[in-house]
Amino acid sequence: MTELNYSFPPKLRLKKAAEFKNVFSNPVKSTDRYFTLLATQSDFDNPRVGLAIAKKIIRKAVHRNVIKRTIRESFRIQQYTMTGIDIVVLARKDALGASPDELRLSLEKHWLKLVSKCASC
């Protein structure tokens, strides 16, 4: 068994507007009170993630940053449970008051759910 590399290089991120558009156009959804996640199959072996934290929902820049970091960190740790899918994470209002631990638990469920959903489609 080879040693796993838990890094988070740019190739694991969604960057271009077109890539985001692709996910939004035909997604598999997974929602709870903190997040809405959208996902589609991609042509890559590795999963990719993009963040869409609306200023309208999370007003303070500090809180936005905290949520983004939590999502990125969770994705970094869990990346090897997923295959080649593109994911966009949208924050909901309740994410503002939640503790980092609550967010982490929620996200871990989401990743697994999306993998199984995408495998069936």
Place this chain on the structure above:
RNA sequence: AGAGUCGGCUGAGCAGUCGCUGUUUUAUCGCAAGAUAGAAUGGAGGAAAGUCCGGGCUCCACUGGGCAGGGUGCCAGGUAACGCCUGGGAGGUGUAAACCUACGGAAAGUGCCACAGAAAAUAUACCGCCAUCGUCUUGUAAAAGACGAGGGUAAGGGUGAAAAGGUGCGGUAAGAGCGCACCGCGCAACUGGUAACAGGGGCGGCAUGGUAAACCCCACCCGGAGCAAGAUCAAAUAGAGGAAUAUACGCGUGGCCCGCGCGGUUCCUGGGUAGAUUGCUUGAGCUGCAAGGUGACUUGCAGCCUAGAUGAAUGGCUGCUCUCGACAGAACCCGGCUUAUAGGCCGACUUUUUCU
């Protein structure tokens, strides 16, 4: 020791580990651009915030001009500039240290001033006060009283936020700057001060209610848009440029008017949207020392380089310590202002009590 005023500083720390990102460097691959791996080193704030002012920078408009519009408003200085800062003056608050002030003009004009009140800016006579005249009553008379008439009065009452200088003495029929003293106000000069202004004396019997964050007047200042500015490289697709011609109409140019430009047609040339790169951090920079200045600040010398992301980094986990951690996240860059903020530290000063 208590209470308080002002100014400044700080904004949890340490270790391990897994990540992100800039720079430098080494190795490998590659013609190159670059990619991958390793190492070293840097990586949010005092407000990074609100976007309220002022600049730099960039493009557009520059032939100016007029009319609008906006801003500022005691004086002097500082500054790239400011609505900021410093010093000073005036007024106000506080025992004091200190703090606060949208602090030009109301005898250029216009408007507004509710209710109450007789009257609210051309002053006015409701009650009251005063003498005069007429009639009546009482009285021997002098005179007193009642009623009425046309007058004189702003001292008293009452209304009001405000009643046309205030207080006192004289004066008077009663009163009144009618006269005088003090205070206030105004005027011209003098003295001190760069000035705002202050000062003491003189003259004037007093004329000018408030409101200019009401219009307005006066003085001074202001072109527009913003890094998604702009520049470069550039798929797909023909919306772009130049020349000639036309100037009726439409559109644009800072809001309008002059003025100016563009749109039409013909011919010629090729172009620059998605995306990428750049702009992007060496700057009115920071630190120290010296000099000048009451100070804001300026000058000189020496040293230093201190975030630069772009779906957007500066974090996660574990352990330990303490006073158990507030407000809060750079997005072109500076100077201010304003607002938010758990605590902790330092300095100067005021005042009260006790002790010496």
